[in-house]
Amino acid sequence: MLKSYFSKFIDPMGIDDTSQPPTTVYRFFRYYLDPIRGLLLATLALSGIATVSELLLYVYLGDIVDWMGDGNREGFFQEHQTALIMMFVVAVIIRPLSLLASRGLISFSLVVGLGNRIRWHNHRYVLRQSLSYFQNDFAGRVAQKVMQTGNSAREAVINVIDGLWLLVVYLVGIVWLFVDMDWRLLAPVVLWLCGYALVIIFMVPSVRGRSSKLSEANSQLLGQIVDGYTNIQSVKLFATNDQEDAYAGKFMRRHTEAFRNLMESIFNMTVALTMLNTALVVGTAIISIILWQQDEVSVGTIAIANALIMRVNQMSGWILRSITSLFEQFGTVQNGISTISKPNEILDAKAAKTLQLSQGVIEFENMSFRYSDDNQVIEQVQLKIKPGEKVGLVGRSGAGKSTLVNLLLRFYDVHSGRILIDGQNIAECTQQSLRANIAMVTQDTSLLHRTVRDNIRYGKPDATDEEVMRAAKLAEVDQFLPKLVDPHGNRGYDALVGERGVKLSGGQRQRIAIARVILKNAPILVLDEATSALDSEVEQAIQSQLTQLMEGKTVIAIAHRLSTIAAMDRLVVMDAGTILEQGTHQELLAKGGLYAQLWERQSGGFLPEE
Structure with missing residues (x-):
């Protein structure tokens, strides 16, 4: 009392x-x-x-x-x-x-x-x-x-x-x-x-x-x-x-x-x-x-x-x-x-509005960015992605592909130019509403030290158990769940995955990450080496689900393994922070430029370092 x-x-x-x-x-x-x-x-x-x-x-x-x-x-x-x-x-x-x-x-x-x-x-x-x-x-x-x-x-x-x-x-x-x-x-x-x-x-x-x-x-x-x-x-x-x-x-x-x-x-x-x-x-x-x-x-x-x-x-x-x-x-x-009490480098504008997404048009207007004064990463990028278009970003390591995606998510602010989604400057929208409309699967997937169910539901906190299990099935997560047991005796969906998901293999973590993106079902989809940690059999099984997931969405995909994105509507080739080439797989091969060189040199599905 x-x-x-x-x-x-x-x-x-x-x-x-x-x-x-x-x-x-x-x-x-x-x-x-x-x-x-x-x-x-x-x-x-x-x-x-x-x-x-x-x-x-x-x-x-x-x-x-x-x-x-x-x-x-x-x-x-x-x-x-x-x-x-x-x-x-x-x-x-x-x-x-x-x-x-x-x-x-x-x-x-x-x-x-x-x-x-x-x-x-x-x-x-x-x-x-x-x-x-x-x-x-x-x-x-x-x-x-x-x-x-x-x-x-x-x-x-x-x-x-x-x-x-x-x-x-x-x-x-x-x-x-x-x-x-x-x-x-x-x-x-x-x-x-x-x-x-x-x-x-x-x-x-x-x-x-x-x-x-x-x-x-x-x-x-x-x-x-x-x-x-x-x-x-x-x-x-x-x-x-x-x-x-x-x-x-x-x-x-x-x-x-x-x-x-x-x-x-x-x-x-x-x-x-x-x-x-x-x-x-x-x-x-x-x-x-x-x-x-x-x-x-x-x-x-x-x-x-x-x-x-x-x-x-x-x-x-x-x-x-x-x-x-x-x-x-x-x-x-x-x-x-x-x-x-360090000042937050990325703040919502005082009159920030909620992003209203209707079509999913993405525009990079004359955009430049650098991490430091002597480290220019993106320079004068001009790119427009149409509603529902599937675009693949191609280039050597360090070309600026992941940085471009991070700028789209507003993890950093551009130094010049602007990024528009359906005509709205993302710097004038709330970060919460921006990221709520973008789903992303990264190459280095870290999970929370919670249950499998909680990690999948992270994509949609109010999702029902049925929705969670459906997403898990589509991402082939249910294939390894029966054998998953944590030290406390919890099994399957109730098993804890360990800090950063350390109890799971890279492929298992990746499948859970894909499941929560399926569950989120955002209108803009970003795939950064989304299937790089999967073996060929599982990748083939999940690829069809990703194809289904991409239907009706604006998609940006990054991959070193060019075969995984060759079927995209358009490929954008980057090098040293600039866009060198654009076109379909066949068009770029016919040009005989950087993409054709990378395709020819590719061995074992990966690109060599420059």
């Missing part, structure tokens, strides 16, 4: 937008904390009440010691009845309730809700990043940043409440009490506070910097380890265990050195704090004894003062650790922001 009550204040998935997270630490925290500022203020208030109540317990202890010193044992309860009732209310009702309420808000709302709220928003933003964003980084490193940044932001907030806020309330209370008892008792506290401030000012910042370096070293190490695990087949195939050890070991040593540097800073602070705390306890004890000898303070006052100082001495270590952790978390958040 209590869990349900406190959990309702923060919905971890309550942020509905996918906008870019702020790029500075201050704005980052403000963005996520502004919506819950009422909850934060309530938590601070309840925590403050609990802390003040604890301070009052020490005052009550001093009062009781003084009352007991008066020696009136018989009339003790009658004489102090009202004060004792107030002490009972504070100790038994106010303090426990405020403490438990603040801990409930912290434990169920902030600890659980806030961190996951930040992670969820960051994940949704990163998921919508451009393709190049993921191509230029480790997936493991990016995932670690998303998880770690949310956790660190949450811990920073908790450290402010449980560390900094508690210290402020305690110090204000001690100053007020000591001034009321005897201002001279404040001398050790003021000196201690000055030393404590110097430790925070001069020592804690180095912890923040070294924590940021440790966070980056940790991310790099994780990225390298995950990279090795992801490519474990290559590691085994080339017997490079020692090489991988050496490569990951380099990052492990960096991580170890960064960790030692951070521990050095923390140890130096511990030394300074130990000296300060020793001086505070001894100084307060000496002044208390002197004032007592001069009969200027009571025994109860000495009990209050020294008990509070011992409490501060006990708290100072973990409060400093909280403050240190706060700076560490700031450093980690700042490091995470540099990865998570």
